[in-house]
Amino acid sequence: MANRNPATLALSALGDGTRRSIFERLTRGPAAVVDLARGLPVSRPAVSQHLKVLKQAGLVREVADGTRRIYHVDPRGVGALRDWLDQHWRGALAAFQHYADDINDKESSP
Amino acid sequence: MANRNPATLALSALGDGTRRSIFERLTRGPAAVVDLARGLPVSRPAVSQHLKVLKQAGLVREVADGTRRIYHVDPRGVGALRDWLDQHWRGALAAFQHYADDINDKESSP
DNA sequence: ACTTACCGTAAGCCATGGCTAACCGAAATC
DNA sequence: GATTTCGGTTAGCCATGGCTTACGGTAAGT
Numbered sequence: 001m002a003n004r005n006p007a008t009l010a011l012s013a014l015g016d017g018t019r020r021s022i023f024e025r026l027t028r029g030p031a032a033v034v035d036l037a038r039g040l041p042v043s044r045p046a047v048s049q050h051l052k053v054l055k056q057a058g059l060v061r062e063v064a065d066g067t068r069r070i071y072h073v074d075p076r077g078v079g080a081l082r083d084w085l086d087q088h089w090r091g092a093l094a095a096f097q098h099y100a101d102d103i104n105d106k107e108s109s110p
Numbered sequence: 111m112a113n114r115n116p117a118t119l120a121l122s123a124l125g126d127g128t129r130r131s132i133f134e135r136l137t138r139g140p141a142a143v144v145d146l147a148r149g150l151p152v153s154r155p156a157v158s159q160h161l162k163v164l165k166q167a168g169l170v171r172e173v174a175d176g177t178r179r180i181y182h183v184d185p186r187g188v189g190a191l192r193d194w195l196d197q198h199w200r201g202a203l204a205a206f207q208h209y210a211d212d213i214n215d216k217e218s219s220p
Numbered sequence: 221a222c223t224t225a226c227c228g229t230a231a232g233c234c235a236t237g238g239c240t241a242a243c244c245g246a247a248a249t250c
Numbered sequence: 251g252a253t254t255t256c257g258g259t260t261a262g263c264c265a266t267g268g269c270t271t272a273c274g275g276t277a278a279g280t
Contacts (some may be wrong), residue, residue, distance in 0.1 A: 008130065022120070022234080029141035035259060046239055048258055054125040060179015067247045067256040082199055085192055091137035092183040126268080143227060156230055156269055177277045178225040 006058050007084030010077055013057035018042060019050045023073070026060060030072035116168050119195030120187055126173035128152060128158045133183070138169060140182035 015022055033051065050091055051071055054060045059075030062069045068083040129157055132146055143161065147154040147211055164170045168187030172179045 005230085008127075011121070011124050011130060012127070014121050017118075017122070018238080020121060024198060027198045039119045043240060044257075045177075045259080048233085049238075052258085056259085064247095067160075067254095069257065075202050078195075078199055078202045082195055085188075085195055088137045089133060089188055089192055092185050128268080145226085152268085153270060154227075155229080157276085159268075162228085174277095177224095179227065 006077060007095035009057040010081040011058055011084075012079075013053050013059060017048070018046070018052075019054055022050055023054060025057060025073055027067065030063075032065075032068045034068075036071070039105045053061045075110055116187060116190035120169055120191040121168040123163050123192075124191075126160070126163075127197060128156070129164060130162055132157065133164060133169060136181055136183045139181045140173075142175075142178040142180055144178075146181070 014023060016041065022042060025031060025036060025039075033044060033047055036051075037047045040047060051060060051062070055062070058074055058080065060071050060077075061074045062071045064070075126131060128150065131150060135146060135149075143154060143157055145185060146161075147157045150157060153171055161170060161172070165172070168190065170181050170187075171184045172181045174180075
C-alpha cells in the first residue's frame with residue numbers, strides 16, 4: 001500500500017499536523033532541531049523522529065554544523081508534490097467540466 | 111492541533127493511502143460508491159467513511175442519482191491545497207536560496 | 221407490496237504510529 | 251580531560267483511526 005513514489009511519500013508525511021508545523025517553519029528558513037522543538041508542544045526526540053520521516057519523504061535535508069544539525073527544505077521534494085497536485089488539478093478540472101456538462105444535459109433535455 | 115483551514119483539512123485527508131486512491135480515481139471522472147469500492151481492497155462502508163472525510167475536507171462532493179450517490183472532485187478544495195503548496199513552494203525556494211548563499215559564504219571566507 | 225440495489229451509520233476490534241523517558245555518541249568549550 | 255550542548259535511537263505506553271460486521275433507510279424494478 002505504501003508506494004515509494006515521491007509525491008505519495010510527501011503526502012503521507014504532511015498528513016500529520018506536527019510535521020506540517022515543522023515543514024512550514026522550515027519554509028521560512030533553516031533551523032536546528034533544538035530551535036524547532038522550542039515553539040512546539042512536543043519533546044525534542046519527537047521532532048527528531050518527525051524530521052526523519054520528512055527526510056525520507058524528500059521534503060527536508062540537513063547539514064552538520066558542529067553538534068548542531070541545520071535542517072532546511074528540499075525544493076526537489078516540494079517540486080514532486082507540486083507536480084502531483086498539478087497533474088490531478090488538471091484532471092479535476094476536466095472531470096468537473098464533464099460533470100457540469102452532464103448536469104446541463106439532464107436539466108435541459110426533458 | 112487540528113486546524114480548520116481548508117488546506118490543513120485537505121492534507122490530513124490525503125495523508126491516508128486509501129483516500130488518495132479514491133481521490134485519484136475521482137480526478138479521472140465521477141463515480142458511485144459501489145464503483146469505487148470495486149477495485150479497492152476495502153469494503154464499501156470503509157469507502158463511505160473515507161468519502162465523508164474527503165467531503166469534510168472540501169475535496170469531493172456528491173450528487174444523488176436514484177439510490178446512487180455520484181461523487182466528483184471539488185475543484186475549490188483542490189485549489190485551496192494548490193494555494194497552500196504554491197505559498198510554501200515560494201518560501202522553500204527563498205529559504206533554499208538563503209541557505210545556498212550561506213554555504214557559499216562559509217566556503218569562500220576562510 | 222415485495223424484492224433488489226445502493227448507501228450511510230453505529231459498534232467494536234485491532235494495528236498503526238505519535239509521544240515520552242532514558243540512553244549513548246559526538247563535537248565544542250572550559 | 252571534564253563538562254556541556256546537541257541530537258539520533260530504543261523501548262514501551264497509549265490514543266488515534268482505519269476496518270469489518272451488522273443494521274436501517276430510501277429509491278427503483280417487477
